[in-house]
Structure formats: structure tokens, C-alpha cells
Amino acid sequence: MAEILTAAEMRSLEKVAMESGRVTGLELMERAGQGVCDALFAQWPALRWGPHRAVVLCGPGNNGGDGFVIARVLAERGWLVEVCLLGDPTSLPRDAQANHDRWCAAGHAVVPLGPGCITGAVDLLVDALFGTGLTRPVTLDLAGLMTAEAEIGHRVAVDIPSGLCADSGRILGAALAADLTVSFQTAKRGHYLADAGEVCGALRVVDIGLGPWLDDRAAVAPAQLIGLPLEALAKRRGHKFSHGHALVLTGGAGRTGAARLAARGALRVGAGLVTLGVPPAAQMEVAQQITALMLRRISDASDLSAVLRDSRITAVCLGPGLGLDEGAAEKIAAVLASGKPVVLDADACTLIGQDPALFDALHGGCVLTPHGGEFARLFPDVAARLEAKPDRGPAFSKIDAAMQAADRAGCCVVFKGPDTVVAGADGSCRVNPPEAATAWLATAGSGDVLAGFVTGLLARGLAPVEAAAAAVALHAGCARRFGPGLIAEDLPETLPAVFRDLGL
Ligand SMILES: NC(=O)C1=CN([C@@H]2O[C@H](COP(=O)(O)OP(=O)(O)OC[C@H]3O[C@@H](n4cnc5c(N)ncnc54)[C@H](O)[C@@H]3O)[C@@H](O)[C@H]2O)[C@@H](O)CC1
Ligand SMILES: [K+]
Secondary structure (H helix, E strand, O other), rough: OEEEHHHHHHHHHHHHHHHHOOOOOOHHHHHHHHHHHHHHHOOHHHHOOOOOEEEEEEOOHHHHHHHHHHHHHHOOOOOEEEEEEEHHHHOOHHHHHHHHHHHHOOOOOOEEEOOOOOEEEEEEEEEEEEOOOOOOOOOOOOHEOOOOOOOEEEEEEOOOOOOEOOOOOEOOOOOOOEEEEEEEOEEEEEOOOOHHHHHHOOOEEEEOOOOOHHHHHHOOEEEEEEOHHHHHHHHOOOOOOHHOEEEEEOOOOOOHHHHHHHHHHHOOOOEEEEEEOOHHHHHHHOOOOOOOOEEHHHEOHHHHHHHOOOOOOEEEOOOOOOOOOHHHHHHHHHHHHHHOOEEEHHHHHHHHHHHHHHHHHHOEEEEEEHHHHHHHOHHHHHHHHHHHOOOOOOOOOHHHHHHHHHHHHHHHHEEEEOOEEEEEEOOOOOEEHHOOOOOOOOOOHHHHHHHHHHHHHHHOOOHHHHHHHHHHHHHHHHHHHOOOOHHHHHHHHHHHHHHHHHHO
16 A cells, blocks of 8 residues: 655655765755756656756745756756746755756756746746645646736646645645646655546656655554455355355335445455345335345334344445435444444434534444545544635545544545545544546445445454445446446446456
8 A cells, every 4th residue: 555645754854864874865856856867768758859948937835946956967868958947045944955066067057936937938847846745735826827828738736736735645735737647655645635637647656765754654644545455355265155244224115225225335356145134114125136145024123133143144224315314323333332333324324413422422343434424524624624725735535534534523524525435443544546446436335335345344353444445446346447428336246347357
């Protein structure tokens, strides 16, 4: 699994490396600038040959320092390079100043960055204005930097598009969109969240030699990209009960489709058995629709408590199509009292948000799967903080929000969206890169199938965060594999192909 760092975590990594005496800031800056050039030549091979024209926008910090290195590397290849600097060159930090001076000593000019400083046909625009040091909203007129005649071929952002907050992926004020973003050593949280998808373009991460210090740290960063636990997903020998028995509760008559989708998802993801718990009035409706799934009549919360005494039931799902009546709340209380691993989705999230006693009954075996609206009902203050317009960097992020929520609820929280975040009560956090998801996942019933995937994996014995993270990745994988035209029913049916692709 790949760690994704905050700006502060990256700074402390660089600090430890430099304090070791084995690498200097100047060397890191040289590797960063060279790495950007290597990455952009790999991305656009046509730029590798022949002189081209570049405009490099340098900011007042070390991101600007990287810009001076890039300008030099390109000029050494015969490029025509113009450098525009924001601020006073004498105020640059030491390493950036050294690269500024080296550029000037080679006889090149630096012009002040201002309106219309980018003009004519530009093969490459290098954005080295702000990186991980963005501390406030950008007030500069970024669009006004270009004249009406300017034609830009390719745009590369150094570390992160200027204006994008490296911790939250939120645009502070305004941002310069890129076709390619080249970051250093590890990606940052902000590359995967919120507005990142709109401004980062393709993301490449280049090694600047901080690996030994990354490996040496006592504790890894809490946020990681989701990776699939292939060992745990593969089915080993055993009978059906060795792979767990999931119980998925349906709503009443006319509202059973969501739970049926979830149940099908739980079965496809490998639970040995899946039973639909159905109120008597919906029994005929469900019976006509199912084959491999089993059906059990469950009238009310006391019936449910009795069913849950069966130790062979290893996970429960409730919420899809559940309804918001008192009986539904009583069923949630019964499932929580059983202590069994449980996925609480949709209406269950809403009911728990309304009832402090239910919220207090959450335990470490629970997985809450709210989308934005349900999250706001469960954690209104956290949601309000996330929705507020950020006035400084680093801004509060979806990762911060999910981690606070998981800590407060004492259980795993899957905060859904194009940038789904899975947070555990233990302070761990997994992020699904938005490029892994597809817009076709925004379809009715897709969340029900996700709840089913999580339930099936819980039933198979995966721990809540592992089950939730794997389910999120598989869900996105099914959508990508199926492609355009996807509807929720297709997700479970595509899972076998995704498993085959993974070599299971
Ligand atoms: N520290 C190191 O050794 C390395 C740093 N690297 C580069 O250094 C960057 C971080 O450098 P810094 O910490 O100097 O930070 P930045 O270069 O990102 O920016 C900090 C500067 O921008 C100003 N600033 C912040 N927000 C502003 C706004 N909205 N409007 C106007 N000015 C604003 C700050 O006052 C400060 O002068 C990384 O993103 C990376 O590109 C790389 O060279 C790798 C090595
Ligand atoms: K930048």
C-alpha cells in the first residue's frame, strides 16, 4: 500500500533526511527539477527532441527553486526559456536563491511575474509558483497572466498545481490547471481529494532519494491508497460455512430491491451463504426473485435478536430500503446489541444520526457507509467544517473529516463519493483514487451493492477497515471493467471477471 503524505509529513521527512548529513536541500531540489524534466519527456516524447519554447513561473518559495532547476535543464537542451518570478529574488529561501543565482550567472534573464507575462506560442508552461507551502488563498489573477494571443501546448505542475491545497485537494482562491503533475517521493493527500481531479491532469511521482528515511520512520503516515488484500480475497478450501454467513435485512413490501442487490453483492464477493431477512408482508415478493440466496422471515426486532443468536451468522447488513420507522430503529438496536460485525448503510445511517442512543451503541465491528448527505446527518459539525470555504492552508480535508468521524463513532466510516475515504477507529485511513472510480458508478443501487460487498467480506472474516477498503476497490474495479452503460445489477455480475483479472 502506498502512503500519501500531508505537507507537514513531507517537510519532516525532508528535514530528517537533511539532518542526517547524507543529502542536502540543494541536492533534493536538483533531483526534483531533473525528475520533473524526465517525467515530462516521458509523457510527451515529442518535447525530447529539438528546441522548444518554455515559460517557467517561479514562486517565492522552494517550489520556485525547483522551477529554476527546470529552466536550467531545459536551456541546457537548447530550449528558449523565459522565467517569470513572483516577488523579490533576494527574499527567496537559500536553496531557491542558489538556483536563481545560477540561472542568472549563466546569462539568463528573470522577469517579474505579472499580467500578460505569458504570450505567444508556448510549447511548455511550467507551474512552479506554489507547492506544499500554500498557506492562504491565491489572490493573484492567474488567468490574467496570459495574453489573449497566448497558446499553450502543454502544462506541467511542479509538485502540485499552484492554488491546490496539498492536504485537502481543495482549491484555495484559484488554481492553475495542469495536464501533468509531477510530485516528489510520494503523492500527497491533496492529489486524490476534492478538486484534484479537475486540475492535476495525469499524476507522476518521481523518486528524489528519500526512500531510506521513509522506510526508517517508526510510524508510517496514517493515510494510504487502497490496495487489495489478494491473499484474503482468494477462497481457500473449506465448506460453505467456512466462508461465513451474511444476513441482509430487507425493507417492507415494494422496498426489497436494495437489499436484494446488497445480498447478491455479498454472495458474489464470496460469503459462503447469504440470507435475506424479510418482513412477512414482503416474503412473497422476495421469494419470487431469488435463487442462490436464502430467505428467512423476520417480523420484528425480537425475531431478529433470536436469529442473531445463531453463531454461524458472521455479518449483518441493514439499511438499504430499511425505512425510517420505529421498527427499523429497533432492528438497528437489536443488531448492535448482538455485537456482530455489521454494515450500517442508507436509512440506518439516517436513523443513527437522529438517535444518540443508537450512536452510542456503535462498536468496533460496525461499518458506517454514508454518502455526503448521510454523513452530514451523522456528524453535522464535521460536515459543516468540510463545507466551509477554506480561508487558509492547509485546509480541512475529507480525510480529516472521515478520521474524526471514525474516532467519534468508534468504528469504521466509509465516507463515499468520487474520492471515497475509508477511516478506522484506530486512526488508519485509506483513500480510493478518483481515477480508479468512474462516473458510471453514480447510478441507483450502486451504494447498495457496495454495502453488500463490505458485508460479504466481513462475513468472510476480514476486519472492518480491510473489508471496507477492499469492497470500495472491487466496486470501482467492477465499474471500470463493465464500462459505459453500467447499472447496479451489473456490479455483482462483473465481479467474477475482476477476480479473474486479479488472478484469484
Ligand atoms: N524542502 C526541500 O528540500 C524540497 C522542497 N521541494 C519543493 O519545495 C516546495 C515547498 O517549498 P516551500 O515550503 O518553500 O513552499 P512553496 O514554495 O510552496 O511556497 C511558499 C511561499 O509561498 C508563499 N505563499 C503561500 N501561499 C501564498 C499565496 N496564496 N499567495 C502568495 N504567496 C503565497 C509563502 O509566503 C512562501 O513564501 C515543494 O512543493 C517542492 O516543490 C523540492 O525541491 C524537494 C526538496
Ligand atoms: K506548483
